[in-house]
Amino acid sequence: MRTSLRPWATLALIVGLLLTHGCGEHDGQTNAVLEDAAPFTLELFSGGSFSLAENKGKVIVINFFASWCVSCGEESPMIERVAKDYLPRGVAFLAVAVDDTEQKARDYLKKAGLNIPAGLDKSGKIKDAYGIYGMPTTFFIDQAGKVRYMHAGAMGEQLMRHEIDRLL
Amino acid sequence: MGQGGSVIGAGEAVWGGFSAFFSIWQLCILQFSPFFLAFIVGTFFCTPGQRHAPPVIRATLPASLAWTLSFTLLYSLLIASALPLSRPLISNLGSLRIIAGVLILLVSLYIFLMGRRASLAKWHRPSTLIVLAMVIGISFALMYSPCITPMLSDIMGLATQRGTAREGWYLAFLYGLGTSIAMCAFAWALIAVLSRSAAVWRKARWISDACVLVLVVLGLMNISGLMxxxxxxxxxxxx
Known part of the structure; x- marks a missing residue:
């Protein structure tokens, strides 16, 4: 029986197109357009809540994490150190647990020694609004409520301090 | 608005994804790796009337390729959040995960019935398996929450900026391709070992049903939020 080659030819074409796509090409657009940070209110583990609207006028650092995320543990102690230095300067920090349970997130924060305000995004709506696909991801929001920088992956201390300083 | 990108070669991106599969990052890939094995093994052993092992690669290659392409394509689109096409996908991920759960249940039903209804054997063709594998690939990309490795962090640095989103998407595709190739190679090796044993073939129905059960649990977890x-x-x- 003769096997049709058409599916394999199509597949080869798709793979070929992908592999020959230029890796060094940029589409020429700029990153100048800043987006408004999506408003939300999060119930905190420590009681009370964190509202983005109520913190307008401050530089806000939001760190999305999960207790099971391999790379999140690398940056949590660093975030705590940076937060200690910048909280007196009016910077607001928030840790948002996603795809997680409350108990596991609480245990993780305790183990990591992260004491910044934290809560669980139970419905996943905050995660979706911020377009989170992987963890950890950190957002830097300026005093006008615009997202000025987003970092996917574990951050270095120098970079985090640099991004906050830029907004102060 | 995003982190600065670094220069990553195409081969480096594929290797980054491939090697992640065999490293500490496998802990995150466990979100879908056992379920992919359940799909491939389940469809391999559910063939009605089959008593002896068909060549592993020939029997599973079409489904593996279809899964690899569909998973990698959607995964890379979800990584490249600055692409206009990606935005609606990411902002509706919660709802899409429920749909993914329903699709996984339908695929499970197919495997379950295929092992029981000889009259359905005419449907058990490579083209059917390709469609099912694509459905599973799309569903797995939707339910996945990757842990961001250092290389993926660099790739996302490009993929989440408007000016470099296409380059970032391309690298994310290659990174996902590397992980998928590793996943398929592992699945082929597992099936090759399993299918050598006559005892395994005597339990083919049981193995297929166990795989169906794993997939049903996955589908229900996605629908209910228990994932x-x-x-x-x-x-x-x-x-």
Missing amino acids: TFYKAFLLGLAL
Whole structure:
């Protein structure tokens, strides 16, 4: 029986197109357009809540994490150190647990020694609004409520301090 | 608005994804790796009337390729959040995960019935398996929450900026391709070992049903939101 080659030819074409796509090409657009940070209110583990609207006028650092995320543990102690230095300067920090349970997130924060305000995004709506696909991801929001920088992956201390300083 | 990108070669991106599969990052890939094995093994052993092992690669290659392409394409689109096409996908991920759960249940039903209804054997063709594998690939990309490796962090630095989103998407595709190739190679090796044993073939129905059960549990976890518990407890245990 003769096997049709058409599916394999199509597949080869798709793979070929992908592999020959230029890796060094940029589409020429700029990153100048800043987006408004999506408003939300999060119930905190420590009681009370964190509202983005109520913190307008401050530089806000939001760190999305999960207790099971391999790379999140690398940056949590660093975030705590940076937060200690910048909280007196009016910077607001928030840790948002996603795809997680409350108990596991609480245990993780305790183990990591992260004491910044934290809560669980139970419905996943905050995660979706911020377009989170992987963890950890950190957002830097300026005093006008615009997202000025987003970092996917574990951050270095120098970079985090640099991004906050830029907004102060 | 995003982190600065670094220069990553195409081969480097594929290798980054491939090697992640065999490293500590496998803990995160456990979100879908056991379920992919259940799909491939389940469809391999559910063939009605089959008593002897068909060549592993020939029997599973079309489905593996279809899964690889569909998973990698959607995964890379979800990584490249600055692409206009990606935005609606990411902002509706919660709802899409429920749809993914329903699709996984339908695929499970197919495997379950195929092992029982000889009259359905005419449907059990490579083209059917390709469609099912694509459905599973799309569903797995939707339910996945990747842990961001250092290389993926660099790739996302490009993929989340408007000016470099296309370049970032391309690298994310290659990174996902590397992980998928590793996943398929592992699945082929597992099937090759299993299918050598006559005892395994005598239990083919049982193996196929066990795989169906695993996929049904996955589908229900996605629909009910219990996937969060799988991630928090099972993946958390390993850390």
